[in-house]
Amino acid sequence: MAETAAAAAFSEGVPCWADAQLPDVEAGKRFYGELFGWTFPKTAEAAGETAGAGPVALAALDGAPVAGLTPKRDGRMPTVWTVYFATPDARALARRITAAGGGIITAPTELPGPSGDLGTAALVTDPEGAVFGLWQPAAHPGFGRRHERRTFCWAELYARDTATVDRFYGTLFHDALFGPDATPDFGRVPVSGVFAAEMPPHFLVHFGVGDCEETLGTVSRLGGRVQVPPFETSYGRVAVVTDNQGASFAVLER
Template sequence: MGGFVEGAPCWADVMLPDVAAGKRFYGELFGWMFGDGPYSRAYREGLAVAALAGKRDGRMPTVWTVYFAAPDIVALTGRVRSSGGQVVSGPLPVRDGTMALAADPEGAVFGLWQGPQGTGFGVQQEPMSFCWTELYSRDKSVVDPFYSAVFRFGVTDLGPDGGDELRVWSPAGTRPGPDSAVGGRILIEDSFPPEMPSHFLVYFRVPDCDLAAATVTRLGGRVHMAPTDTPYGRIAVFSDNQGADFAVLQDYEVEGSAEAAAESDAEATQEFDVLAATDAADASEAANAANAANAANAVRGSGAGGAARRFGTADAVLEVGRPGAVN
């Protein structure tokens, strides 16, 4: 399917009230160029990196959604249901393939995509492109078996002292570990606000995290976690000028910087506002959003962002020390 193994992130899009405003924001922040239409693909040096989708219904969320590769989307949606998740919409044939939206047992929304070679990300892991995704979850006993059953991930625990506070996922058939990881799960602990739901956060690689933060602020977005050093790079969490949350990662350029950051930041914490992006636990609201998403998808011929409810801002504390991206 498009050259991506099952369970690998293969696409990301964002639902926005104003696509033109989104093009101005992300065009200046990441240097992206855009196609036309209500589902506008973004390009870096001519290669597809993401898409901006116009909201057709005010009930639909303003949110980034990550899509995982599904060589057999019918089988995968079946595993979602049998493992305790919900298929929010689809599988739906669209212009380039077949898509679906699903929610895990805690309500975190993600996409599934089955398409031919050449669809999905044209580039990733490069500056100004997708590089990582994390699931924020409250109950590992619920979500860990779900993702293992649906995608058959191999897992590696990278929390303190090898604990499972942070778990990274490797596609089936690969040797589990940081070198093969394509995403991960981090626990929402007591330091986070109680109203924060389970959700996915999408990361983009940047050459300068601090410059990205300054640009986001200048363009009318918000910085929820200021640029912070971790053992894996310098990261920050933002929302765009319409409220969609995302994160950025800057790699360390000097050998030894990661080790120095790991030592200096082992106990560090950073206060920031959290705009939780997804909550499909409310079945009636999810169904309403799914109906709107299906109608919008049929019109524009491609995937939609997650069916979810946006919460207001809340203060939280994030423990520093998680991988932003693993090559």
């Protein structure tokens, strides 16, 4: 499948999309619409399906796609934000992931859209079980805006065995992390540095904000909660919150 010029902006291993799997997408629209000013154009409704979920409502900021909200098909599935990494060949990357000690949750699947395939998606895990997505773009290249307020800015991996995950991601996404043009959009820290030691390894999606405390007040007013109060990191001031349905994400002030 030919790669579009827009999709070419995301080299393999670069976070290119994020979505939330929610019990109530309409409630999610109200929450994130007020929190971040996202809109949900009618033309984007049911534009496709994410891996293992259902029709996705595309969130837009000033007309550009910034995230997706997807209804959970199964109540046993977690309510969670997932980050997707770009790849020109999802099936080949999935094979490399299993060879390196990771696992497959949902095999690479082409996702139909109203005017052709949106792309190929998969859900996978690293050797510690942290879940992330793969996205091989077609009609939908990924983020239309990022690295600014109210959009995706960073993904942090909270890991237990940092040496193991360093080898895993360093091998899979070497150029994105260490190549001459590398501008990494994700990092990793020990899970116990922020969360309780029993917290499972996981990725945490970060959205940019102008004022961390003001944003936390809005989250609480909308029915969410503060999971971890603001703390300083090498990439900015971060707080971890959950939305009004329990999906965790971080807000990043920098």
